[in-house]
Amino acid sequence: MPADVQKLVRMANQIATFFDTQPGDTQAAEVAAHLKSFWEPRMLQALYAHVDAGGAGLSPLVLQAVGRLREPV
Amino acid sequence: MKDFIIPGLDGAPAFSDRDYGTPERHSQKMVTLTIDGFEVSVPEGTSVMRASNTLGITIPKLCATDNMEAWGSCRLCAVEIEGRRGTPASCTTPVTPGMVVHTQTAKLQKLRKGVMELYISDHPLDCLTCAANGDCELQDMAGAVGLRDVRYEAPADGGFQNHFLRKDASGAPNPEWLPKDDSNPYFTYDPAKCIVCSRCVRACEEVQGTFALTIEGRGFDSRVSAGMAGDTFLSSDCVSCGACVQACPTATLQEKSVIELGTPDRKVVTTCAYCGVGCSFEAEMKGDTVVRMTPWKHGKANRGHSCVKGRFAWGYATHKDRILDPMIRESINDPWEVVTWDEAITFAATKLRGIQAKYGVRAIGGITSSRCTNEETFLVQKMIRSVFGNNNTDTCARVCHSPTGYGLGRAFGTSAGTQDFDSVEHTDVVIVIGANPTDGHPVFASRLKKRLRQGAKLIVIDPRRIDLVRSAHIEASHHLPLRPGTNVAVVTALAHVIVTEGLYNEAFIRERCDWDEFLHYAEFVSQGRHSPEAIALLTGVDPQELRAAARLFARGGNGAIYYGLGVTEHSQGSTTVMGIANLAMLTGNIGRPGVGVNPLRGQNNVQGSCDMGSFPHELPGYRHVSQDTTREIFEKLWGAVLDKEPGLRIPNMLDAAVEGTFKGLYVQGEDILQSDPDTKHVSAGLAAMECVIVQDLFLNETANYAHVFLPGSTFLEKDGTFTNAERRINRVRRVMMPKNGYADWEVTMLLANAMGAGWTYTHPSQVMDEIAATTPTFAGVSYEFLEEKGSVQWPCNELHPEGTPIMHVDGFVRGKGRFIVTEYVATEERTGPRFPLLLTTGRILSQYNVGAQTRRTDNVAWHAEDRLEIHPHDAEVRGIKEGDWVRLASRAGETSLRALITDRVSPGVVYTTFHHPDTQANVITTDFSDWATNCPEYKVTAVQVALTNGPSDWQVDYGRQADLSRRILPAAE
Known part of the structure; x- marks a missing residue:
């Protein structure tokens, strides 16, 4: 995995790790909201591209969040 | 400078320089007395000297000054009080109801003259060539008491003792004479001029709290002494705050700048450009030369105190390394070429627009400075958002207090410290976590230490044994020396003890917080794995100490938490901030004086740069760029369409640069190559860009990778405002013209206009008006208002017309305070055989x-x-x-x-x-x-x-x- 993608994977997983510990059933929504609020579009695009390439290393919660983000609103 | 202003009378300024002789008292009970026939009412506990000063009647004095307690040694302030024997010292005599005081009688006149005659008999009469000439209280008092003659002279046969003659009348060396100590780079100590009033010693103890000075010897042998025998001022514990120099009524302790330049002729109140305490200073000037900086007694952050940086370390403004002309180069391997402002700005604007044409609108960005003013920061982010056309703006708060913004925003609803600095005077228990105030925020540390000496308790959570853990006359009740990276575990364990031992403030939580969230949180922290014993191996903290610290904080009265970058600069920085907010809510320590959550901000305007919309996801006033209504406010005023997607943060900019999608950067007053982590990655990012514009005082490290250098200006050279760690907006005032030709806001405007902005600001006050018009928390702020009030803490608007010293008084900004679960997650950065x-x-x-x-x-x-x-x-x-x-x-x-x-x-x-x-x-x-x-x-x-x-x-x-x-x-x- 290229270093830049590896870094995005780590950052996304860190966010998921936090929200995973929070109560309720909104964890995936929270991760999605966090990514949408703080990640610049090219970072999100790179993350989506990595998901499309198999999403190696990404936590299930990140994958769920990305799924939500990409749903047409 | 002499002071004939009588406060309270017509035409007197609100901020008088008058020295009232003894500190203010705050009793609700008023005492009425008569002084020289005038009736006056003052709070109980006030001294006769201070009461007299409130009437505008000055009693001669030498050892008294109003930023320290009365001492009563000089005997000059004697008064007569009807019904009392003798001539009591007015500084140490408290007022009583009906007291009748006379400050000027024949008896007092004779007495004071005699006292002054004795003082002057052991003081050199070289006034004309003395550095304190014109600014000497001894000289003033000799005049005030009418001293005309000194009868005591050294006998011709020698042997008569004094401290100031190098040789006695017989030509023999005077054993009492000591040479000047000029070891400190900023001031000298001349024992020959000392009158042993102890003001320096008391300033070091009461104001600074270092206890580096003492009076050695007794009677005629009494000497001011720094440190131990054989120490100089430089080798002693002295921290060079200068409080002693300011307190000295003679030339005994004297600024070297005054010795060189003479006395100043005007004073301008301004704000220090170093740390986040944001001390108010008077820049004392001759022409456009700074003679000295003295802390302003009406400054509400510092209350007349300063540290070595603010008071003395301003020489960089005129340092020979300053670059005063713009420079450009095609490649970072070329030498710099000095050009005109026009050429430099055109070069920069052309490059940036060229990059956007080739790589897209989002291929450039900028970094605002936490050392520049609010107005300058506002303009940089405005340029990036409305002229560059993207949100790629960030600030150095990214690398220091961004987790504070996120964490406190989630828990309380706003990103700021909850208190003013005065609050510490009402605190009973202080937690200092991940901060080293005596070094990083020295003036706050002095105020904290004063409170600790009055009996408040201290808990230090820090891997290092910082000075606060134990130093002169203070000692932490508990020091929890945790392993770096385990803050969340320790903070959660503190909460574990508070919850499981039933020490939480249920009434507060029920009223002010979301009870269901609390219940969930309580269940989480109560789990055995969060107990002090369970985490001891991980954190290295003694469980008994941790339990005792938690009990003390929960049950010790007003509890306040002060924290710094030792909290935020971690993989779990934001989580620790939320954990700290949890502790404050658990114990009900929010919304009144003496409590609260207090981030100690690193740079002078970190708070302001965050408030001003420096972050890529937030417009001024912490409003997300995705909010249509907020963007509309700015779009209408700025006449530009704003991007609704968040921009790149500093580390993301560097990553994108290495990847090749980010090519141009405007950096105002930051040195990311030296200050940001992983230098090799930063330099790789900078080297990959096609146009790096650095605006700074010096060719800093980042400028090694720059193509355009725009000379910056110092805080002495411009108008504006800084916002300190307590949300206090303070004026910065120009005392000299910019040596580089332009204030920083003007340079930004040149660049923006070269890229088509069409801005027409002629003064930073117009920028503040724009901030007030667009940002609800600043709605009431204007330069006129600041002129009148001195300073104000935001929010300042219709709801809070006088500003907001303490936040969340009747409820949290977000409504209910939010308890957030704080699970400890170990950082991936781990020790091992290679890096143990x-x-x-x-x-x-x-x-x-x-x-x-x-x-x-x-x-x-x-x-x-x-x-x-x-x-x-x-x-x-x-x-x-x-x-x-x-x-x-x-x-x-x-x-x-x-x-x-x-x-x-x-x-x-x-x-x-x-x-x-x-x-x-x-x-x-x-x-x-x-x-x-x-x-x-x-x-x-x-x-x-x-x-x-x-x-x-x-x-x-x-x-x-x-x-x-x-x-x-x-x-x-």
């Missing part, structure tokens, strides 16, 4: 941040190099002795510096500062960062330390590259 030690970083009193300013002052007398603190055990097993060169290596890089062996750090932990570019501590730090904000994890790096011969190859190469990069072509004639 943990490095943590910090700062030192005499230097500031990357040192660009302080290294260009005489402050280098205290800290000429960064040192590596290492525990004796770790040093011994590596064969390292004090002062040895050691190689410090992490997986990111390596550097060399000299060792300082100390048990301040625990075994397994090493520590250094990052003030010197030769050391480049950040070549060691990694690219790990806070999960929520990307704030870098400066405070935890796994390292190895070994003996070496000198600077590393990397340092040598870096130095060579820096030298090459700083070449400037000689101007063509």
Whole structure:
């Protein structure tokens, strides 16, 4: 995995790790909201591209969040 | 400067310089008395001297001054009180109801004259050539009491004792005469002029709290003495805050700048440009030359006190290294070419627009400065959003307090400290976590220490034994020396004890917080795995100490938490901030004086730069760029369409640069190459860009990779405002014209206009008006308002017309306070066989941040190099002795510096500062960062330390590259 993608994977997983510990059933929504609020579009695009390439290393919660983000609103 | 202003009478200014002689008392009970026939009412406990001053009647005095308690030694302030015998000292005599005081009678006149005659008999009469001439209270008092004659003279046969003659009348050396001590770079101590009033000693104790000075000897042998026998001022514990110099009524302690330049002729109130305390100063001027900076007694952050940086370290403003002309170059391998402003701005604007044409609108961005004013920061983000057309704006708060913004925003609903600095005067228990106030925020530390000496209790949570743990007349009740990286575990364990032992404030939580969230949180922290015993191995903290600390905080009265970058600069920085908010809510310590959550901000305007919309996701006033209604406010005023997607943060910009999608950067007053982590990654990012514009006072490290250099201006050269850690908006006032020709806001405007902005500001007050018009929390702020009030703490608007000293008084900004579960997650940065030690970083009193300013002052007398603190055990097993060169290596890089062996750090932990570019501590730090904000994890790096011969190859190469990069072509004639 290229270093830049590896870094995005780590950052996304860190966010998921936090929200995973929070109560309720909104964890995936929270991760999605966090990514949408703080990640610049090219970072999100790179993350989506990595998901499309198999999403190696990404936590299930990140994958769920990305799924939500990409749903047409 | 003499003062004939009578406060309270017509035409008197609100901010009088009058010295009331003794401190203000705050009793609700008023006492009425008569002084010289005039009736006056003052709070109970007030001295006769102060009461008299409130009437405008000045009683002669030498040992009294109103920022310290009365001492009663000079005997000059004697008064007569009807019905009392003798002539009591007015400074030590409290008022009583119906008291009738006479401050001027024949008896008093004679008495005072006699006292002054004795003083002057042991004082040299070289007034005309004395540095204090015109600013000497002894001289003033001799005049005030009508001293005309001194009858005591040295006898011709010698042997008569005095302190000021080098030789007696017989020509023999005077054993009582001592030479001047000019070891301190900023002031001198001349024992010959001392009248032993003890003001310096008391200032050191009461105001600064260092206790470096004492009076040695008794009676005629009494001498002011710094440190131990044989010490000079420089070698003693003196921290050079200058409180003693300010307190000295004679030329005994005198600023060297005054000795050189003479007395100032005007004073301008302004705000210090160093740390986040934001002290108010009077710049004392002659023409456009600063003679000295003295802390302003009406400054509400500092209450008349200062540290060595603010008072003395302003010489960088006129340092020869300052670059005053714009420079450009095509490639960073070329030497710099000096050009006109027009050429430089056109070059920069053309490059930036060219990059956007080629790589897209989002291929450029900028970094606002936390050292520049609110107005300047506002304009930089405005330029990026409305002229560059994207949200790629960030600020150095990214690398310091961004987790504070995120964490407090989630818990309370707003990103700011909850208190004013005065609040500490009402605190009973203080937790200091991840901060070293005596070095980083010295004036706040002095105010805290004063409260601790009055009996407040202290808990320190820090890997190092910082000075607050134990120093003169203060001692922490508990020091929890945790392993770097385990803040969340410790804070959660404190909550565990408070919840499981039933020490929480249920009434507060029920009223002010979401009860269901509390219940869930309580269940979480109550789990056995969060107990102090369960985490002891992980954190290295003694469970009994931790339990005792939790009990003390929960049950000790008003509890306040002060924290710094030791909290935020971690993978879990934001989580710890939320944990701190939890502790404050659990114990009901929010919404009144003496309590609260108080981030100690690093740079002078970190708070302001965050408020002003420097972050890529937030417009001014912490409103997300995705909010249509907020964008509309600015779009309408600015006449531009704003991007609704968040921009790149600093680390993301560098990543994108390395990837090739980010090509141009405007950096105002920041040195990211030295201050940001993982230097190699930063330099790779900068080197990959096609246009880096650096606006700074000096050719800083980042400028090694710049194509355009725009000279910046100092805080002395411009108007504006800074917002300190207590949300206080303070005026910065121009005392001299910009040596580079333009204030920084004007430079930004030149660049913006060259890119088509069409801005027409002629004064920063117009920018503040724009801020007020667009940002609800600043709605009531204007320069006129600040002129009248001195300063104001935001929110300042219709709801809070006088500003907001304390936040969340009747409820949280977000409504109900929110308890957030704080699970400890170990950082991925771990020790192992290759890197067995943990490095943590910090700062030192005499230097500031990357040192660009302080290294260009005489402050280098205290800290000429960064040192590596290492525990004796770790040093011994590596064969390292004090002062040895050691190689410090992490997986990111390596550097060399000299060792300082100390048990301040625990075994397994090493520590250094990052003030010197030769050391480049950040070549060691990694690219790990806070999960929520990307704030870098400066405070935890796994390292190895070994003996070496000198600077590393990397340092040598870096130095060579820096030298090459700083070449400037000689101007063509």
